[in-house]
Amino acid sequence: MQTILGAGGVIGNELARALRDYNTNIRLVSRNPQKVDDDNELFTADLLNKEEVNKAVKGSEVVYLTAGMEYKKEVWKDKWPKVIRNVLDACIAYNAKLVFFDNIYMYDKNSIGFMTEDNPVKPPSEKGKVRALLNKMIFDEVEKGTVKALIARCADYYGPGVINTSMLWQTVIKPLKEKKTANWMGYSRFKHSFTFTPDAGKATALLGNTDDAYNQVWHLPTAKNPLTGKEWVEAFAQKLNSKPKFMQAPKLVVRILSLFIPIMKEMIEMVYQYDRDYVFDSSKFEKRFGVKPTSYEDGIQIVVDSLN
Numbered sequence: 001m002q003t004i005l006g007a008g009g010v011i012g013n014e015l016a017r018a019l020r021d022y023n024t025n026i027r028l029v030s031r032n033p034q035k036v037d038d039d040n041e042l043f044t045a046d047l048l049n050k051e052e053v054n055k056a057v058k059g060s061e062v063v064y065l066t067a068g069m070e071y072k073k074e075v076w077k078d079k080w081p082k083v084i085r086n087v088l089d090a091c092i093a094y095n096a097k098l099v100f101f102d103n104i105y106m107y108d109k110n111s112i113g114f115m116t117e118d119n120p121v122k123p124p125s126e127k128g129k130v131r132a133l134l135n136k137m138i139f140d141e142v143e144k145g146t147v148k149a150l151i152a153r154c155a156d157y158y159g160p161g162v163i164n165t166s167m168l169w170q171t172v173i174k175p176l177k178e179k180k181t182a183n184w185m186g187y188s189r190f191k192h193s194f195t196f197t198p199d200a201g202k203a204t205a206l207l208g209n210t211d212d213a214y215n216q217v218w219h220l221p222t223a224k225n226p227l228t229g230k231e232w233v234e235a236f237a238q239k240l241n242s243k244p245k246f247m248q249a250p251k252l253v254v255r256i257l258s259l260f261i262p263i264m265k266e267m268i269e270m271v272y273q274y275d276r277d278y279v280f281d282s283s284k285f286e287k288r289f290g291v292k293p294t295s296y297e298d299g300i301q302i303v304v305d306s307l308n
Contacts, residue, residue, distance in 0.1 A: 002208070003027040003060040003096075005047060005087060006067025008034055010162050011101055011154075014201025015064060016040065022209040029056045030067075047083045050090075057090035062208045066101045071266050073126040084134045091147050098138070098149040099208040101200075104280065105270075106132035113277040117153070117217045117284055125269040148214040152204045155222050155280035156273075158299065159197030160306035168194060168232070172246070176237050177307060182246035185254070185267070186274025188229030193280035195222040196294040196302075206289060219282040221293035226279055235296070239304040250275065 002019055004012050007028035016036040019026050026040050033042040045052035047067055057063055065087055069076055084100075091098045104112065105128035108120040123129045141147045158168045166173075171183040203220045207213045227235060230246075237244035249257070251271040258264040286292060294302075 001025045001027055001041075001060045002062045002064070003029060003043075003057060004064045004066060005029045005045075005053070005056065006065060007036075008032070009066060009068055010159065010197050011157075011200060011204075012064075012066040013161075014159075014197050015066060015101075015204050016201075018202040018205035019208075022205060027056070027060065047086060048079060050086045053086040054090045054093065057087070057096055058094050060094065060096045062099060063087065063091055063096045064099045064101065064204065064208060066204075073130070073266065073269075076127055076130040080130050080134055081137065084137050088137065088141055088147060091149075092141065097208070097214060098147060099204060100134070100138060100149065100151050101204060102135070102151050102153045103131060104153060104155060105130075106135060109272045109276075112273065113279055115155075115219070115278075115280050117219055124272055127266075127269070142215050150207055150214045151217045152200075152207055152220055153217055154200050154220050155193045155195045155278075157195045157197050157200060158303060159200075160303055162197055162303075171249075172233055173236055173240075173303065173307075176233070176240050176242040176244075179242055182233050182237075182244075183249050184229040184233060184246055184274070185249050186229070186271055187250060188233070188246065188248055190274065191226045191228050191277045191279055192232065192274065193222050193226040193278055194232075194296075194299075195220055195280070196299040199293050203285060203289075203291065206291075210289075213288075218285050219280060221282045221285050221291055222280045223293045223296050223299070224281075227296060229274070235300050236304070239300055240307075 002023045008030045028040050029043045029045050043056050045056040106121045106123045108122035109124040111119045123132045138149050142149050163169050175182045200220045233246045234244045
């Protein structure tokens with residue numbers, strides 16, 4: 001049995017599809033789970049409820065945590081540590097291996113111009129501090145020998161079906177599709193990596209089913225030579241037969257917008273990811289598994305095709 005906690009999101013669905021190459025006994029767990037394949041087992045659980053998490057994990061060989069959380073730092077501070085504690089305790093109790101799907105928020109902002117698994121952990125945001133704490137909680141148990149776990153780390157992502165959870169969709173793809181002016185957070189002259197979600201799902205499944213991949217961090221396969229913000233807008237505009245019109249939204253503009261748009265308050269502390277190069281390197285994964293990520297040209301075409 002392999003179990004996905006927080007199933008139903010874009011990453012959880014891609015992972016569920018990819019896991020069929022390794023195991024047909026797949027349990028999908030969320031508050032309102034939906035089948036990806038006909039033979040999926042569905043299990044309803046709240047990850048904040050310890051007893052429900054224990055029941056969801058029981059009988060699992062590998063547990064994948066792909067859950068999302070409302071994008072508010074106070075919610076993250078309150079709920080994420082409780083979820084990780086519940087999941088760790090359940091994995092320890094039932095001798096299940098843990099795969100945690102993570103982001104890059106804990107990295108030192110001065111090191112994101114070229115990110116490897118060895119980048120210094122020095123989170124510049126409150127959300128980043130939460131992610132650093134979760135990583136520490138997991139590896140504290142790894143070091144004690146109570147659990148085998150790995151962290152699969154992803155850049156910002158894009159892909160078919162990625163809508164509400166994607167800044168690229170909200171600020172670039174959606175407005176261009178509607179023949180409107182796109183927006184780019186920060187400054188458009190900087191490079192910005194994006195991980196293609198089907199690649200992320202397949203790679204996470206591969207890691208979870210590779211015994212010697214555990215007890216370490218892995219960057220999921222992401223294309224090299226990322227586009228600048230301006231180039232991202234131009235690439236999608238060309239495929240969507242739209243004019244590549246866009247506006248930049250540096251930190252001052254985001255701060256002003258936050259007075260009228262509540263979610264923008266949560267973006268103020270994250271603008272640093274868009275006012276410098278943001279380059280995500282997955283050489284470790286590519287060399288170990290011989291897997292090449294989807295090119296940006298192909299990924300963009302697949303996303304546009306999925307909109308038709």
